[in-house]
Each structure stands twice: as C-alpha cells, then as structure tokens.
Amino acid sequence: xxxxxxxxxxxxxxxxxxxxxxxxxxxxxxxxxxxxxxxxxxxxxxxxxxxxxxxxxxxxxxxxxxxxxxxxxxxxxxxxxxxxxxxxxxxxxxxxxxxxxxxxxxxxxxxxxxxxxxxxxxxxxxxxxxxxxxxxxxxxxxxxxxxxxxxxxxxxxxxxxxxxxxxxxxxxxxxxxxxxxxxxxxxxxxxxxxxxxxxxxxxxxxxxxxxxxxxxxxxxxxxxxxxxxxxxxxxxxxxxxxxxxxxxxxxxxxxxxxxxxxxxxxxxxxxxxxxxxxxxxxxxxxxxxxxxxxxxxxxxxxxxxxxxxxxxxxxxxxxxxxxxxxxxxxxxxxxxxxxxxxxxxx
Amino acid sequence: xxxxxxxxxxxxxxxxxxxxxxxxxxxxxxxxxxxxxxxxxxxxxxxxxxxxxxxxxxxxxxxxxxxxxxxxxxxxxxxxxxxxxxxxxxxxxxxxxxxxxxxxxxxxxxxxxxxxxxxxxxxxxxxxxxxxxxxxxxxxxxxxxxxxxxxxxxxxxxxxxxxxxxxxxxxxxxxxxxxxxxxxxxxxxxxxxxxxxxxxxxxxxxxxxxxxxxxxxxxxxxxxxxxxxxxxxxxxxxxxxxxxxxxxxxx
Numbered sequence: 001x002x003x004x005x006x007x008x009x010x011x012x013x014x015x016x017x018x019x020x021x022x023x024x025x026x027x028x029x030x031x032x033x034x035x036x037x038x039x040x041x042x043x044x045x046x047x048x049x050x051x052x053x054x055x056x057x058x059x060x061x062x063x064x065x066x067x068x069x070x071x072x073x074x075x076x077x078x079x080x081x082x083x084x085x086x087x088x089x090x091x092x093x094x095x096x097x098x099x100x101x102x103x104x105x106x107x108x109x110x111x112x113x114x115x116x117x118x119x120x121x122x123x124x125x126x127x128x129x130x131x132x133x134x135x136x137x138x139x140x141x142x143x144x145x146x147x148x149x150x151x152x153x154x155x156x157x158x159x160x161x162x163x164x165x166x167x168x169x170x171x172x173x174x175x176x177x178x179x180x181x182x183x184x185x186x187x188x189x190x191x192x193x194x195x196x197x198x199x200x201x202x203x204x205x206x207x208x209x210x211x212x213x214x215x216x217x218x219x220x221x222x223x224x225x226x227x228x229x230x231x232x233x234x235x236x237x238x239x240x241x242x243x244x245x246x247x248x249x250x251x252x253x254x255x256x257x258x259x260x261x262x263x264x265x266x267x268x269x270x271x272x273x274x275x276x277x278x279x280x281x282x283x284x285x286x287x288x289x290x291x292x293x294x295x296x297x298x299x300x301x302x303x304x305x306x307x308x309x310x311x312x313x314x315x316x317x318x319x320x321x322x323x324x325x326x327x328x329x330x331x332x333x334x335x336x337x338x339x340x341x342x343x344x345x346x
Numbered sequence: 347x348x349x350x351x352x353x354x355x356x357x358x359x360x361x362x363x364x365x366x367x368x369x370x371x372x373x374x375x376x377x378x379x380x381x382x383x384x385x386x387x388x389x390x391x392x393x394x395x396x397x398x399x400x401x402x403x404x405x406x407x408x409x410x411x412x413x414x415x416x417x418x419x420x421x422x423x424x425x426x427x428x429x430x431x432x433x434x435x436x437x438x439x440x441x442x443x444x445x446x447x448x449x450x451x452x453x454x455x456x457x458x459x460x461x462x463x464x465x466x467x468x469x470x471x472x473x474x475x476x477x478x479x480x481x482x483x484x485x486x487x488x489x490x491x492x493x494x495x496x497x498x499x500x501x502x503x504x505x506x507x508x509x510x511x512x513x514x515x516x517x518x519x520x521x522x523x524x525x526x527x528x529x530x531x532x533x534x535x536x537x538x539x540x541x542x543x544x545x546x547x548x549x550x551x552x553x554x555x556x557x558x559x560x561x562x563x564x565x566x567x568x569x570x571x572x573x574x575x576x577x578x579x580x581x582x583x584x585x586x587x588x589x590x591x592x593x594x595x596x597x
Contacts, residue, residue, distance in 0.1 A: 067443060087446070095444035101437035105363040110356045117352035118447040141363075161445070 013078055013165055013196050014041035014064060020072035021059050033059040035220035037073075041165075046187065046197045048207040048214030050322065052334060056220040057200045061167050064198075065095050078164060091120060094163035094195075096154050096171060104143035108134055108153055111142065112160055119161035132156045132186065148179035152186070159190065166190065169200040184210055204322045204334065216326060223329040232320040239297050240318035242274065243289045243305075254310045255289055258301065267300045268293040290318070349447055354455050361459050371425045371463045375417035376470035379410065383479040390479075399568050400482045407481045408540050410472065411562030414494060415533035415555045417467040422501035423508065423522040423529065426460050430509035430594075431518035439596045449596055457502065464498060485568030493565060493572065496579035497558030501529075503583055504554065506590030532556035539563055551575060554582045 019037040022030040034056040041047040049057045062068040064075045066086030075081065080088035102111055112129065116122035129135045132152040137145065145153065151171060158166050168187070172180040187210055191197050201207055207214050208228045216224040216231075224231055245251040255271065262268040274290040291301050298317060305312065326334040362368055383389050389406035430453065433439050439449040475481040484490045504525065512518035532550040534542060539559060542550065550556030551574060561575035 065444060067440070090444070090446040093444075097437065097441060097444070101441035103360050103436075103438065105360050106356070110359070114352055114356045115445065117349040118445045120446075157441075 010042040010044055012040045013043050014039075014047075014198065015076040016040070016060070016064055016073070017075075018073040019060060019063055019070055019075065021056075021063055021068070021070050032220050034063070034070075037215075037217060037220070037222055039215045039222065039225065041196060041198060043164075043196050044191070044194065045212045046191050046199055046210050048211035049198065049200045049217060050204065050207040050211075050214050051202060051217035053202055055202075055217045057202070057217055058169060060217070061095075061169060061198065061200055065089070065093060065167055067095075091161065092164045094158035094161055094166040096158035096166070096168045102142045102153075104141065106142050107139050108142070108145070108149075109138040111153065112156060115157045115160045121162055123160050123162050125160065128156045128160055131189070133182075147174050148176070148182075151175060151179075151183065155183075155186065155190075159195070163195060165196045165198060167198045167200070170202065171199070172201070172203065172206060180206075204326070208322050216322070216329065218326075218330050224325055228322060231322060231325045239295055240290055240292045240320075241298050241301055242316045242318055243291070243301070243312040244314040245289075245310075246313050250310055250312075251287075251289065253308070254305060254312065257304055257308055257310065258289065258291055261300065261304045262291075262293075265300050266294075267296040269297075350451055350455065353447070353451065354458065357452070357455050358459055361456075361463075367425055371421050371460075372467050372470070374420060375413050375467050376474045378416070379406075379413040379471050380474045380478050382406075383409075383475065383481075399485050403482050404480060406475070406479055407566065408563060409534070409538055410475050410481055411490070411493075411559045411566055412534040412539060413471050413475075414468050414490075414562055415497060415559040416530060416535055417464060417471060418494070418497045418501050418558060419526055419529045419533065419555050421460050421464050421467070422498070422505035423526040424519070425463075426456070426502065426505040427508040427512065427518040427522045428515050429456060430506070431512045431515040434509075434595065434597065435514050443596065453594075460502070461498065468494060484566040486565040489565030489571060490562045491565075492576065493558050493561035493579070496561075496576060496583065497554060500554040500558075500579045500582035500586065503586035503590050506594065507586055510590055510593040510595060529553065529555040533559040552578055554579055557582075 017038045019034050020032075021034040022032040025031050037056065037060050039047070039049075049060060051057050059068065063070040064077060064082060066077075066082030066089060070083055075083055077089045078092055082089045082093075106114075108129070109125065112125040116125050126135075129138055132155060134149065134152055134156065137149055140149075142150070142153070151174075155168065155171065158168065171187075172183050175183060184206070187197060187199070199207070199210060211228060213227050214225070214231075215222045243254065245254060255273065258268070258271045262271050269292045272290050272292075274288045291297055293300065298315075302315075323334050383404070383406040386406075389409065390404050392402040393405050393407065433452065439452065442449040442452055472483075476483055505522070508521050508525065509518055512521055530536070532546070532553045533555040534550070537546070539547070539550075547560070551560055557572075557575035557578040561572035561579070564570065564572040564575070
C-alpha cells in the first residue's frame with residue numbers, strides 16, 4: 001500500500017511499512033494477526049488505529065513499541081528501529097497497555113515516583129496527579145481505586161517520562177460514560193501539551209471524536225485510512241436524507257413519488273421506510289422515509305416534493321459515521337465486542 | 347536517588363504491606379523455635395553427651411539449624427515464587443518492559459529484599475534461641491554462615507525455577523507447597539536430625555534444605571567440616587540457578 005502524505009508539514013514520528021506478524025498455533029497453520037499494515041503518524045497528531053477486537057491492533061502497536069518481534073516489514077519510531085533496538089525508544093515513548101499492571105498494595109504517589117525515577121527527565125509527579133485529577137487519591141492503594149482512577153493512573157504512568165509519543169491502548173474500555181468523556185478531554189489536553197498520541201481503540205465514536213487521522217484495520221490489513229471527515233465523505237453516494245410526515249397519507253404519497261423519482265433521477269439511489277428515529281414521537285407517525293443518493297439527493301427530493309406540494313414535517317440529512325465506512329469497506333456490520341452496550345449507552 | 351534505589355525503597359515498603367507474607371517470612375521461624383522450645387518439655391532438658399563443647403545445652407539446640415533451614419525454605423518456596431508469578435500474571439513485568447527500567451531489575455530488587463528478610467528472620471531465630479531458650483552460640487559460626495548462604499543460593503534458585511515454571515500465582519503457590527513440605531521433613535522439622543533413621547539422614551543429605559540443616563548442625567556443635575553437604579548445596583545452586591534464569595518467562 002502506498003503511503004498517503006498527510007496534510008501539513010509536521011515531521012513523521014512513527015512510520016510503519018508492510019508490518020507482518022503471525023503466531024504459531026499448536027498442530028495447525030500459524031494464525032496471522034497482522035498481514036500488511038502501513039501508516040505514518042506526524043508530530044502532534046492524535047492518530048487512531050481502529051478496528052474490531054482481534055483485528056491486529058494490539059499486535060501492531062506491540063511491534064512498533066519493540067515489545068514483540070515482527071515477522072516482516074519495517075518500523076521507525078522517532079528515527080529509531082524499535083525492532084532492532086527496543087531500548088532506543090524507551091526514554092521517549094510512553095506506553096499505556098490494555099491491562100492495568102501494578103501491585104495491589106502500591107499507592108498512586110509511589111507508583112508515579114517509581115516510574116518517574118526510570119526516566120532521565122521526568123515530569124513533575126505532583127503536576128501530573130493534578131492534571132489527571134488524582135491528587136485526592138495519592139495515598140490510595142492501587143486495588144482500592146475505581147476503574148476510571150486506575151485508567152487515569154495508567155495514563156499518568158505513560159506520560160511521566162515526558163514522552164514525545166504516547167501509545168494508548170483501549171483506554172476507555174470498561175469506563176462509564178462520564179469517565180469516558182473526561183478521558184477524552186484529558187487526551188486532548190495531553191496533545192495540546194505537544195505529545196503525539198497513537199490511540200488504539202475499537203470504539204468508533206471515540207476515534208471519530210478524538211482522531212485527526214486514523215487507519216481502520218480489519219483482519220490484519222488496513223482497510224481505510226484518512227481523517228474521519230475524509231473517510232465519511234468518501235463513501236460512494238454516501239448521502240442520505242430522512243423525512244418525517246405528519247400523517248400516514250402524506251407519507252404514502254411521498255414514498256410513491258420518491259420511488260418513481262429514484263427510477264428516473266441518477267442522483268437518487270434508493271428509498272426505504274425507516275423506523276422512527278430515536279427521540280422522535282414513537283408510534284405517532286409510523287416511520288420515516290430514508291432517501292439515499294449523491295450529494296445532490298437533498299435538492300432532488302425537495303424539488304420533487306415541492307412540485308407535488310407534499311410537505312414533510314421534518315427533513316434531516318443523515319450524518320455518516322465511521323461505522324458506515326466500516327460496513328462499506330468490509331461488507332459486514334461492525335461488531336466491537338461485549339462492551340458495545342456501554343458504547344450505545346454513552 | 348538512583349532509579350534502582352527508588353525501586354528498592356518503594357518495593358520494600360510494598361513488600362511490608364502484606365501481613366501474611368511478612369509474618370511467615372520474618373516472624374514464623376523465630377516464633378515456632380521459641381514457642382516449641384518453651385512448650386515441649388524434652389526440648390528444655392540438657393543433652394547428655396560428654397563430647398559436647400558446652401557444659402550443658404538444652405536439647406532444642408540441635409533444632410536451631412533445622413529452623414534456620416525452615417526460614418530459608420519458607421521465603422524461597424512460599425513467598426518469592428508467588429511474588430514473581432504475580433508480577434508476571436498482573437503484567438507488572440510487561441509494563442516495566444515499556445520503560446527504560448528493564449524488568450530483570452525488579453526481579454533483582456526482590457531477590458535483595460528477600461535475602462535481607464531472610465537474614466532478619468535467621469537472626470531473630472538465633473537471638474531468640476540464645477536469649478530466651480538459653481541455647482549456646484555456635485562453636486563454628488563460619489561454617490554455619492557458609493551453609494546458610496549456600497542454602498539460600500540453592501533454595502532461591504529452586505524458587506526461581508518454580509516461578510519460571512508456574513503459569514499463574516496459584517500454580518506457583520501450589521508447586522511451592524509441594525516442595526516446601528518435603529523440604530521441612532528432610533530438614534528435621536518433624537523428626538529432629540539427631541533421631542532421624544539412617545536412611546532418612548542419607549536422603550536428607552542430598553536435598554538442599556536437608557544438607558543445609560545437617561551442615562549447620564555440624565557447625566553449631568563444632569563437628570568435622572560438612573564437606574558433602576556443602577558440595578551438595580553448591581551443586582544444587584550450579585544446576586538450578588542457570589535453569590531458573592533460562593526458563594524464566596517475562597510475559
């Protein structure tokens with residue numbers, strides 16, 4: 001895959017090219033976790049690696065952090081080769097791993113002090129505690145912390161070495177909605193302080209909200225790459241309009257008109273009856289009509305309905321999400337994992 | 347303060363926060379020695395042997411080397427392997443691998459902490475025996491010390507191997523116990539060394555803790571230098587330590 005040159009002239013700090021990694025399976029062919037992954041991260045970006053569980057995200061970051069030997073491809077982080085010399089990037093790359101990893105009995109302040117001592121030029125632990133809203137819990141033992149507090153401590157430990165690049169793996173998994181939003185705000189503040197962030201996530205909304213650019217990984221390969229806006233804009237014919245009507249009669253008429261329109265107008269691709277959107281008055285108006293088509297679909301719909309004087313109560317253009325991108329590039333629905341419920345709740 | 351110094355300071359504090367671990371590692375050997383020395387009447391009776399260097403010594407004197415062996419076995423087979431397996435299971439070692447601090451330093455720091463704990467536990471047992479039970483001090487302290495050091499290297503190597511082998515902390519605990527109780531048996535915790543049948547003494551001589559107890563007993567009473575026992579412990583160390591280091595898994 002050819003590298004896309006990222007917009008803006010910021011230097012590339014992470015460069016992954018054709019990364020490949022498989023794991024041996026006893027009595028079977030090796031399982032390929034990463035088949036061919038390439039991307040570049042520029043200084044100051046929040047770069048996302050998005051994909052369902054098992055897509056190869058964690059293996060990718062483990063290889064680029066020099067924690068796991070790759071089978072093929074090249075990796076450069078801040079000009080070093082972490083595959084050949086893992087020690088070369090330790091001082092400048094902070095890593096937050098998926099699982100919290102501290103003694104039950106260590107306190108927040110102790111953990112931060114110990115980790116700070118590992119680095120030549122560490123951040124001030126007190127300031128970091130403040131930034132992560134942990135000052136009140138500094139004498140608390142690790143096992144007594146809530147999930148969100150553990151996660152914030154884990155982020156603090158990844159930042160205490162004043163890294164140039166921070167790798168954050170699934171940092172909001174298991175957090176409640178308010179803790180997730182607080183963590184997102186925090187990540188933006190960290191980026192504002194000049195740290196390049198590599199965010200690994202299986203949450204579509206998280207990637208959409210935080211990332212400047214991202215790659216979507218599925219089955220060990222990059223299936224999409226770009227800014228969230230580029231990806232959603234790039235959907236072929238990817239516009240949709242939803243119409244709500246006051247009564248069933250009006251809706252029936254509109255549905256017939258629009259179905260006929262779809263047959264003669266190239267800008268209109270399809271017309272479907274959709275259940276009423278969440279937040280609408282359930283049951284009162286049956287459902288909505290969704291019309292998909294090109295960027296001009298809205299004009300075509302409005303023109304047609306205006307000519308027949310069929311007036312909808314409400315017209316909305318449907319926001320395309322990364323989820324739609326995933327469906328388009330993989331041909332299947334995106335299933336994050338068991339924590340999906342939480343995502344919906346958020 | 348250097349990174350290793352900070353690590354040592356904080357890890358020691360954290361180590362001391364586990365009450366059960368602290369009790370068994372530090373207090374248990376001295377407590378069992380003094381308590382049984384006081385409670386079992388025959389332990390208090392003088393040994394009737396004109397060859398002894400002392401005018402009289404309570405019978406519990408012969409049990410002191412056994413308790414020192416127990417102190418070594420307790421830390422190396424119950425405390426240490428579980429700690430190391432827990433570090434691995436909880437991802438502490440993996441977390442450290444992402445920092446400039448190599449995970450092997452954490453293992454090194456904990457070996458230091460456990461050695462210090464062992465010295466404290468051994469010293470407490472000896473001081474308790476001498477001051478409370480009236481046990482005369484060793485005739486040949488250098489030999490006792492040598493055997494104590496070799497017992498430590500042999501048994502810590504075994505503990506490292508247990509930690510290397512065990513997938514999880516619970517497995518480390520189970521395997522540690524499986525080795526711990528025979529070790530105690532052969533070191534004379536249940537059947538004191540002087541009354542052990544010959545065949546058992548012979549087997550005991552070739553186990554690390556048994557050799558340690560026999561060697562320290564010889565040193566305590568000023569018998570001939572326990573060459574076989576010293577060589578046995580050195581051999582166990584030479585075999586187990588490289589094996590433990592080689593097989594140790596970090597993730």
